[in-house]
Amino acid sequence: MRVTFEPGYRTVDVPSGERLLVAAWRAGVALKSxxxxxxxxxxxxxxxxxxxxxxxxxxxxxxxxxxxLPEGGAERGLRLACMAHVxxxxxxxxxxxxEAVRSPPRKPxxxxxxxxxAVVSHLTVDIAGPYDxxxxxxxxxxxxxxxxxxxxxxxxxxxxVLGDYSRAPAFDTALSVTATLxxxxxxxxxxxxxxxxxFGVAVDIGTTSLVAFLCDLEVGRILGVRTAANPxxxxxxxxxxxxxxxxxxxxxxTQMQRLVVxxxxxxxxxxxxxxxxxxxxxxxxxxxGNPTMQHVLLGINPEPLGRGPYLPVFCEGASVRAEHxxxxxxxxxxxxxxxxxSGYIGGDTLAAVLTxxxxxxxxxxxxxxxxxxxxxxxxxxxxxxxxxxxTGPVYEGAHIQCGVRAAPGxxxxxxxxxxxxxxxxxxxxxxxxxxxxxxxxxxxxxxSAVAALTAAGILGADGKFVAGSHAQLRPQAGGHGQEMLLxxxxxxxxxxxxxxxxxxxxxxxxxxxxxxAGIEILLKESGVAQLDRIDLAGTFGNHLEPxxxxxxxxxxxxxVERIRSIGNAAGDGAxxxxxxxxxxxxxxxxxxxxxxxxxxMRPEFQDLFVGCTALTPGAVQPLPA
Ligand code: FES
Numbered sequence: 001m002r003v004t005f006e007p008g009y010r011t012v013d014v015p016s017g018e019r020l021l022v023a024a025w026r027a028g029v030a031l032k033s034x035x036x037x038x039x040x041x042x043x044x045x046x047x048x049x050x051x052x053x054x055x056x057x058x059x060x061x062x063x064x065x066x067x068x069l070p071e072g073g074a075e076r077g078l079r080l081a082c083m084a085h086v087x088x089x090x091x092x093x094x095x096x097x098x099e100a101v102r103s104p105p106r107k108p109x110x111x112x113x114x115x116x117x118a119v120v121s122h123l124t125v126d127i128a129g130p131y132d133x134x135x136x137x138x139x140x141x142x143x144x145x146x147x148x149x150x151x152x153x154x155x156x157x158x159x160x161v162l163g164d165y166s167r168a169p170a171f172d173t174a175l176s177v178t179a180t181l182x183x184x185x186x187x188x189x190x191x192x193x194x195x196x197x198x199f200g201v202a203v204d205i206g207t208t209s210l211v212a213f214l215c216d217l218e219v220g221r222i223l224g225v226r227t228a229a230n231p232x233x234x235x236x237x238x239x240x241x242x243x244x245x246x247x248x249x250x251x252x253x254t255q256m257q258r259l260v261v262x263x264x265x266x267x268x269x270x271x272x273x274x275x276x277x278x279x280x281x282x283x284x285x286x287x288x289g290n291p292t293m294q295h296v297l298l299g300i301n302p303e304p305l306g307r308g309p310y311l312p313v314f315c316e317g318a319s320v321r322a323e324h325x326x327x328x329x330x331x332x333x334x335x336x337x338x339x340x341x342s343g344y345i346g347g348d349t350l351a352a353v354l355t356x357x358x359x360x361x362x363x364x365x366x367x368x369x370x371x372x373x374x375x376x377x378x379x380x381x382x383x384x385x386x387x388x389x390x391t392g393p394v395y396e397g398a399h400i401q402c403g404v405r406a407a408p409g410x411x412x413x414x415x416x417x418x419x420x421x422x423x424x425x426x427x428x429x430x431x432x433x434x435x436x437x438x439x440x441x442x443x444x445x446x447x448s449a450v451a452a453l454t455a456a457g458i459l460g461a462d463g464k465f466v467a468g469s470h471a472q473l474r475p476q477a478g479g480h481g482q483e484m485l486l487x488x489x490x491x492x493x494x495x496x497x498x499x500x501x502x503x504x505x506x507x508x509x510x511x512x513x514x515x516x517a518g519i520e521i522l523l524k525e526s527g528v529a530q531l532d533r534i535d536l537a538g539t540f541g542n543h544l545e546p547x548x549x550x551x552x553x554x555x556x557x558x559x560v561e562r563i564r565s566i567g568n569a570a571g572d573g574a575x576x577x578x579x580x581x582x583x584x585x586x587x588x589x590x591x592x593x594x595x596x597x598x599x600x601m602r603p604e605f606q607d608l609f610v611g612c613t614a615l616t617p618g619a620v621q622p623l624p625a
Contacts, residue, residue: 001057002089005029006049020046020058020081020092021234025259030229032098032405035241037082037234042068045098046084048077049091057090096409096439097494114579116220119336120188120198120284124178125149138162142177142190150184157187161332165190180283180330183581188332189283199223199275199282201268201329202574204348205289205297206230207239207372208405209539210263211571213578214271217284220579223275226267231259232296238372238393239292243306250301257299261326268329282329285322286336286578288347288570290373294337297325308600310343317347317588336584338577339591342598344388349375350587351573352537353384353594355566360535364528366519368555369537369569370395374515377594380526384594389518394507395443395540401480402440402498409439409493412543414449414486416456420472422486437493441486441500444543449486449500450508451548454615458484461614463505512554513612518599519556520608525597533562537569552615 003023004011012027021044024031035041048058058079065083066074079092125145128136136144139157157179165171171192178195182188198217203210210230214223235245235256246253265279272279287297291312295302298320300313317339322329338347352369360367360379367377374389393399404410406427413425424445426436441449453459457469465475465482475482480501487498523529534555536544546563549555555563576583599605 001086003027003086004089004091005046006091006093014086016087018086020079020084020086023086024081024094025231025234029094030099030231030233031081031094033082033233033235033237035082035236037236038241039064039068039080039083042080043098044081045069045073045078045095046081047093047095048079049093057086057088059085059087095494097404099405099407114220114576116217117580117582118198118200118217118284118578119183119334119581119584120200120217121181121184122178122195122198122218123149123181124176124194126176127174129175130172138172142179145177146179146187155186157190158332161187161190164331165192168192182284182332182334188334189330196277196281198284199272199277200284200286200578201271201282202286202571202578203264203267203288204351204568204571204574205260205264205287205293206348206539206570207290207293208233208237210260210267211568212264212267212271213571213575214268214275214282215575215578217579222575224271226271228263228267230293231263232256234259239290239302240306242296243292243302246301247303247306253296253299253301256296258326260293260297265326265328268327279328280330283333284336284578285327285329285333286338286574288338288351288574288577290346290348291340291343292346294340294347298337299325305343310598310600312340312343315340315342315591317584317591336577338574338584338587341386341591341594342388342596344373345375345377345386345594345596347587348570348573349377349386350591350594351571351577352566352569353377353590354573354576354583354587355569356535360533363532364530365532366534366555367537367569368515368519368534368541370515370540371538374518376515376519376522378522378526378528380528383526384590385522385526385597386594387518387522387597387599389514389599391511391514392507394446394504394511399507400441400446400504401483401501402486402496403446403504404440404442406442406444406539406543407439409436410442411438411440411445411486411498412442412448413545414445414452416452416473420470422452422473422484424487437491438487438498439493440498441504442543443540444545444548446500446504446508447512447552447554448545448548449484450505450615451545451551453484453500455551459505459615461616463502463509463613463615465502508552509613509615512549512552513609516554516556516612517605517608520612521597521599521602521605523556531556531558531562533564534558535564535566535569537566539568541565542567550617553612553617557618 010027014023032043127141127145174192178191180189200217202213292302318337319334322333322335369375374391377386408429411424428436483499483501
């Protein structure tokens with residue numbers, strides 16, 4: 001059956017009976033699926049284009065689905081993609097609020113070039129001809145030449161490498177050969193003559209999005225960057241939902257691993273094409289991600305990460321043959337996955353730490369990476385301590401009444417102007433002219449709205465709307481209690497009011513309390529009373545306004561200019577480990593030396609958490625000694 005998704009006219013052929021949600025991901029359409037496709041959240045709404053009365057290309061909607069759709073939605077042709085099954089060719093429209101695609105990070109990287117000293121290198125040698133005496137087989141002639149040139153013993157050239165080489169024209173009569181060496185000891189590729197360049201790929205596998213960098217390993221330069229949504233989102237937007245799916249149906253581990261690798265292969269193919277090389281010319285790869293993403297990438301069941309004592313199956317960095325995970329680069333190339341520190345502190349956090357300068361390690365500084373989980377690393381006079389805080393999905397724009405991803409159309413900033421009107425800053429579509437129309441609130445927009453309303457006295461420190469506190473702005477009664485209108489229906493792209501509800505404020509309070517309580521325990525444990533600076537990593541950190549997070553007490557007080565966004569630090573760190581072998585060793589040492597505080601084991605956490613829900617700047621109540 002042919003399924004077509006508009007706008008964009010993306011089509012896919014699927015077997016009859018396939019779920020629409022799976023069809024969407026196969027077509028490269030990233031649909032929201034907050035509950036992981038379990039028919040609980042109502043976020044995966046699509047609309048059947050030109051529905052024909054009496055003829056349905058989809059299975060009939062049943063009661064549970066109709067109850068989750070907006071009122072009258074079933075009659076208008078709205079369907080939940082996770083509950084509708086494809087029975088015939090169909091064309092569907094994806095409303096903007098159902099799109100899960102995250103806009104590319106504004107700063108996909110901050111460090112553009114890194115001094116190269118890659119684990120792969122080239123060695124070009126002259127070899128004896130096939131008729132030269134004494135007559136020796138090709139492999140022996142190459143090995144002897146390599147040994148002479150490198151001045152040390154070389155490993156054997158394995159049959160697959162010779163097999164690939166033997167397909168080059170005039171391979172047996174070439175008088176010089178370029179060997180690509182892995183860690184100076186293993187030949188992974190042979191090319192006649194001078195050989196092509198050394199190319200590598202670094203990937204950052206986020207729960208929501210993927211970033212891939214194609215790099216020239218000889219000069220330490222980025223050749224191209226691609227971003228895409230993580231297709232595993234068809235099984236839930238957070239790692240817990242995905243683990244639950246795997247727990248219920250272990251075969252889904254392979255399915256999820258294949259999904260992410262297929263998407264990476266597509267990105268790599270595109271990058272290679274744009275750079276004028278073949279994907280098979282890529283000789284090294286590095287991947288980072290949170291522990292669940294790293295487990296799934298390597299085909300290791302992440303299930304122990306989801307239950308106490310939350311331990312990973314493995315922590316060490318892993319170097320595997322790229323072909324073992326299905327990565328379609330040079331057949332004998334390695335994929336190196338950075339080490340993990342604990343069940344919640346993964347290679348992505350470690351990669352972000354790798355990018356920090358000397359001053360960071362020497363001072364009293366925080367690195368904060370916030371997503372559905374918040375990872376915080378404190379540097380204190382050269383010692384590193386980390387915590388992981390369950391901030392929840394609020395910062396991804398999920399579980400918020402008008403929540404959307406940080407994509408074009410999302411409100412990312414809210415303020416109240418001098419005339420007492422609510423103003424909004426909206427993420428604009430690149431190269432599109434005119435005033436963008438808002439679709440909803442992304443994570444930074446929710447934080448910004450709460451901060452602006454708190455500053456104006458419309459929200460109290462307890463997070464409740466304060467009646468009559470502002471001359472012009474008053475909360476209105478909504479379907480679920482009080483709410484503040486941020487953009488009226490006539491101005492929004494969805495023709496619905498965009499509001500901040502009392503429940504949204506509560507979600508922000510809970511998320512920020514988890515983070516702040518974790519930070520407070522980290523500081524107390526390390527004996528740090530005052531921070532020098534705070535570095536915000538990740539996409540969410542890129543969009544945050546330092547004044548907003550200080551105003552609601554999400555981070556401890558520090559001068560506003562000492563809070564800075566550091567872009568996609570995980571991607572930068574992955575490239576450092578790709579370009580330079582020294583950084584791989586450093587990552588392994590950091591993982592060994594970093595201390596982790598397990599918040600679930602701390603009895604004081606709960607009291608502290610409750611205290612941190614207050615929307616006030618400044619210090620929280622000191623913990624008892
Ligand atoms: S209802 Fe949650 S993904 Fe469809």
